[in-house]
Amino acid sequence: MSSESATQNLTLVQAVRDGLYGEMERDDDVLVMGEDVGRNGGVFRATQGLYEEFGADRVVDTPLAESGIVGTAIGMAAYGLRPVPELQFAGFMYPGFDQIVSHAARLRTRSRGRYTCPITIRAPYGGGIRAPEHHSESKEAFYTHEPGLKVVVPSTPADAKGLLAAAIRDPDPVVVLEPKLIYRAFRESVPEEPYTVELGTAEVRREGEDISVFTWGAMVRKTLDAAEELAEDGVDVEVVDLRTLKPMDTDTIVASFEKTGRAAVVHEAPKTGGLAGEIIATIQEEALLYQEAPVTRITGFDVPFPLYALEDYYLPETARIKDGITEAVEF
Known part of the structure; x- marks a missing residue:
């Protein structure tokens, strides 16, 4: 290209x-x-x-x-x-x-x-x-x-x-x-012309030194917004957009975590059985000795997706993402 x-x-x-x-x-x-x-x-x-x-x-x-x-x-x-x-x-x-x-x-x-x-x-x-x-x-x-x-x-x-x-x-x-x-x-x-983005490759959307946040889809923009707000408080957040969930780019996940030693995962799916657990398990298997704090899961809740009045509460919004990142940073 x-x-x-x-x-x-x-x-x-x-x-x-x-x-x-x-x-x-x-x-x-x-x-x-x-x-x-x-x-x-x-x-x-x-x-x-x-x-x-x-x-x-x-x-x-x-x-x-x-x-x-x-x-x-x-x-x-x-x-x-x-x-x-x-x-x-x-x-x-x-x-x-x-x-x-x-x-x-x-x-x-x-x-x-x-x-x-x-x-x-x-x-x-x-x-x-x-x-x-x-x-x-x-x-x-x-x-x-x-x-x-x-x-x-x-x-x-x-x-x-x-x-x-x-x-x-x-x-x-x-x-x-x-x-x-x-x-x-x-x-x-x-x-304009056709091109491909290789499957199985993540993209670091924001470089950071204090914590790695792994996310995808619509949550990427919300996570980037949270990272920019936290930067004003002196917290340097790395945001990794997985892009392909399977095959997952474990090399990029591990490399980012080894750099920061702290992590959070953001997804809007329910917490139990969500991909955050798989990402955390990968970190435990591949980079345990770099870990400085428990990995925070910032997710939807273990309930059916709600209708209008509670939809904004269910989805991880910028404020909740900031709180989760802060919890891991301050551990």
Whole structure:
């Protein structure tokens, strides 16, 4: 990717659409499918204009049947296509869960390598938009637990386009969870031509010396805001955006922790069974002798995602993230 490449100023959802367009133009085997993705352009307009550009054979409106959407995509992938099914919300993925974990994730090993399953399952995830039940879940840990799946969560427009392209080109199934809270929250410069961001690589968004904070998705911006406020109090926070939750970039996690000796993990999923526990276990296994304080978990609560009145309390906001970081620093 040349430093002189033409760029465009995009929101995250526009970058998703741009990434889809680029991969569909580059490879005739790539197709998009899902509920209302065609003429309507998707519930968040992530596929807007693709139907007019590529036609009904490559932008396929499906019935409201998540199991059927994923199952059909698996069959397409086994015979050489690269389908990108959109499931309207991550909370609607459960009817397709059996297809994802019992078939998509296992096709390579089940066929002893004869078949692969190059599907990219996209779904908006996370809270903060005042949606009703089943529209705000953050259940990324479900999918990271399954061998054979990769799991990606972008936090910026540039990463959204590059990670999506890498996922589509990958020979195995990838779940791309898009943080809808920041779909249109900000813009940044994104190269016009297709490019990839390597799966399995974290990005240090802010260098720091006092504590490492590991996070992803919509929580990256909130964590960066907390870090800037804490800097005024003399606390130097390093913020690491994991970007790919599986495979997880343990090298970057360990290197950051060895530098600071203290850590916190921020995610909006419930605390119990959340990925914070896996990250902490990695630190214990790989860098225990560098540890100066217990690792703080700043997460959602172990309750169903609440409706409007309590949504802001449930999600880790800047103030709660600051408190958690301060607890680890002052231990």
